[in-house]
Amino acid sequence: MKKKIKIKKNITLDDLALMIARGFEETTKRIDLGTLEKEMNLRFSEVNERLDRIEKILFWDYKNRIERLEDQVKELQADFRQLVGLKK
Secondary structure (H helix, E strand, O other), rough: OOOOOOOOOOHHHHHHHHHHHHHHHHHHHHHHHHHHHHHHHHHHHHHHHHHHHHHHHHHHHHHHHHHHHHHHHHHHHHHHHHHHOOOO
């Protein structure tokens, strides 16, 4: 079995300063991630709004097209009945 050997090292003020600086860097990274998250949420909201508008435009366009096709089918049915002598 291997034994862990610990080497004691005297920590200097410079070492301590570096450790504190690294700690602040990590804190800054976390803050930046929070800002990034807020920005991404805002952008996703904007994209969702755009997609909703596109969806509504497409819905109304297809709805109008279907209504026109239904009207045309009714006209064709009326013409066909008139041609063959059927009544409604």
